[in-house]
Amino acid sequence: MSWITTVTGKHFNFVQIDQNSICIEDIAVALSNICRFTGHLPNFYSVAQHSVLVSQLVPPEFALEALMHDAAEAYCSDINSPLKALLPDYQAVLGNVEHAIADKFNLPPVMSAPVKRADLIMLATERREFGLDDGTPWPILDGIDPASFVIFPLHPMQARVQFLQRFNDLRGIAV
Known part of the structure; x- marks a missing residue:
């Protein structure tokens, strides 16, 4: 078997990807239920919330790309x-x-x-916010300063709604 069943009932086949099996609702649900850092955090913090925050760090023309930068993890998980x-x-x-x-x-x-840089800024921010800085260098973050805001982890349902609202806002879709 080379496919999974998504929350909306679609079959996503990894060998023969059908565009019709890709659904923003499935992406939002899955990303909101996947914890960043393989779950090694004091509180649940989802890939969906991370994606929304990355989308807010880039110029508007890159915001949709930034929101969707980890969307494949909805089907492949976050490793x-x-x-x-x-x-x-x-x-x-x-x-x-x-x-x-x-x-x-x-x-x-x-x-x-710009999306790659915003993703690194979020990584630096998450490292600071979630107490992941034990003094060990993270070479990927050399020259990257964290954002000035504080992250308040959302419940998965909140992150899902926030992700879908951001997607719809960026696509100009009225809810």
Whole structure:
């Protein structure tokens, strides 16, 4: 079996990705239920909330791309970066899912520099906010300052609603 069943009842096939199986509601639900940092946090903090915050750090023309930058994790789960680097087959599947989502939502095939930088700013902010800075250097964050705001982790349902509202606002869809 090479497919999963999503919350809306669609079958998402990793081998033959059908654009009709990609659904913003499925993405919002899954990302709101996935905890950042493989769950190694004092409180639940979702990928959906992270994505909304990243989308608020970029210029408006990059906001939808930023909101959707981790959307493939809705289908592939969130694997921490050190482990992901050891899994080339996973990276290939993830890349295929990322491209399918980019096509579906008319996003660039490669993450733009402003989105990548905003994602790193959020990583630095999360590191500060969640007490992950034990003095060990994180080379990826060299030269990256955290944002000035405080993160208040949301319940998954709140993060889901916030994600969908942000998506609809950016797509100009009235709810």
